[in-house]
Amino acid sequence: MRIWSLHPALLDRQGLTACWREGLLAQAVLAGRTKGYLRHPQLERFRAEIDPLASIGAYLAFVADEADARGYNYDRTRIDRPGPAPRMAVTDGQLEHELQHLRAKLAARSPDRLPLAVQSAPHPLFIVEPGGIADWERVTDIVAGATPPESAGE
Secondary structure (H helix, E strand, C coil), rough: CCCCCEEHHHHCCHHHHHHHHHHHHHHHHHCCCCCCCCCCHHHHHHCCCCCCHHHHHHHHHHHHHHHHHCCCCCCCCCCCCHHHHHHCEEEHHHHHHHHHHHHHHHHHHHHHHHHHCCCHHHHHHHCCCCCCCCCCCCCCHHCCCCCCCCCCCC
């Protein structure tokens, strides 16, 4: 599950669609409608909010806004509570980490979108604060830029 802190305009078609689906899954988890993904680390920041369902709903509403701008038709009736919600904090280090992760994805599947992803911009729900990568983020060696160790059996 990837609930991007980056602005949805930076995502390619596949990324925007995945963001929508994964946001809906996160909403289902937060609403208690599913037993899967209960401990997913990316949900920690929404659970920490006063009204987690309003926060994920506002998040999804902004994703749907970007879909509308591109001429896509996302079913907004699937958003339980589309907001409003207080803005949430995200660190500049987290945004930069996500930008590098996104750039790797775009290079592989949508290189024409790479020029749009040269500078991080936050999703409209988030307000940027100084800091490093979030504690809930799972940093992989590949995304972090290090060479992964060779493993037996590969």
